Amino acid sequence: MKFFIDTANLDEIREAEAWGILAGVTTNPSLYAKTGGKLADFENHMAKICEICKDIPVSAESTAETTEEMVAEGRRLAAIAPNIVVKLPICEASLPACHTLATEGIRVNMTLIFSAPQALLAASAGARYISPFVGRFEDCGEDGIEQLETVVTCVKNYEYGYWEQEGGPEIITASVRTPHHVTQAALMGADIATVPFAALKKCVHHPLTDKGLASFAADWEKVVNA
Numbered sequence: 358m359k360f361f362i363d364t365a366n367l368d369e370i371r372e373a374e375a376w377g378i379l380a381g382v383t384t385n386p387s388l389y390a391k392t393g394g395k396l397a398d399f400e401n402h403m404a405k406i407c408e409i410c411k412d413i414p415v416s417a418e419s420t421a422e423t424t425e426e427m428v429a430e431g432r433r434l435a436a437i438a439p440n441i442v443v444k445l446p447i448c449e450a451s452l453p454a455c456h457t458l459a460t461e462g463i464r465v466n467m468t469l470i471f472s473a474p475q476a477l478l479a480a481s482a483g484a485r486y487i488s489p490f491v492g493r494f495e496d497c498g499e500d501g502i503e504q505l506e507t508v509v510t511c512v513k514n515y516e517y518g519y520w521e522q523e524g525g526p527e528i529i530t531a532s533v534r535t536p537h538h539v540t541q542a543a544l545m546g547a548d549i550a551t552v553p554f555a556a557l558k559k560c561v562h563h564p565l566t567d568k569g570l571a572s573f574a575a576d577w578e579k580v581v582n583a
């Protein structure tokens with residue numbers, strides 16, 4: 358499974374990139390708002406992310422509401438850098454926008470996916486990536502992992518004729534909150550997990566690893582002082 362980072366914070370992206378594990382970046386309007394960024398700086402900020410992550414996909418989300426505006430914004434975003442992926446929320450307006458952008462060779466990440474039919478529609482419209490949300494489903498008392506597994510199974514049953522030559526459409530496990538979400542996504546063969554930096558750090562650590570490190574260091578101190 359590939360790790361993406363779910364953030365627009367440049368320091369977090371730089372640090373995760375330095376770990377050598379990063380296969381992509383996803384952002385959304387809320388994550389950009391968290392950086393304190395202004396509307397006029399949005400495209401420049403996305404360009405900075407693409408500068409840090411030159412060879413991996415960087416999702417920049419459209420906030421347009423009509424198909425025409427989504428296509429226009431999608432083209433503008435895609436022109437920022439070759440690795441930009443246009444993120445569109447699943448809705449009636451975004452399906453034709455996704456289809457148009459896909460036929461122009463522009464990659465779309467269809468987001469806010471909460472059901473298998475939504476995912477199948479996104480794939481049929483030419484989405485390169487499909488992002489089912491796990492955590493937000495669980496916030497409503499639903500089984501986010503079961504929903505993710507249904508999406509993975511349904512989407513992988515078919516070919517869609519757009520991105521198969523580069524392994525698409527790929528499923529991005531989104532709204533990830535815990536290392537357990539990552540394990541569950543990998544167990545079912547989800548292609549990608551996009552993980553916020555705090556949760557990514559939790560994936561590195563384990564209490565027994567930390568305990569083991571402390572005891573090795575203490576024992577090595579004895580060797581040094583012997």
Ligand SMILES: O=C[C@H](O)COP(=O)(O)O
Pocket residue numbers: 363384385468490492493531532533551
């Ligand atoms: O945009 C996609 C994010 O993965 C959503 O994550 P969140 O539910 O933690 O805001």
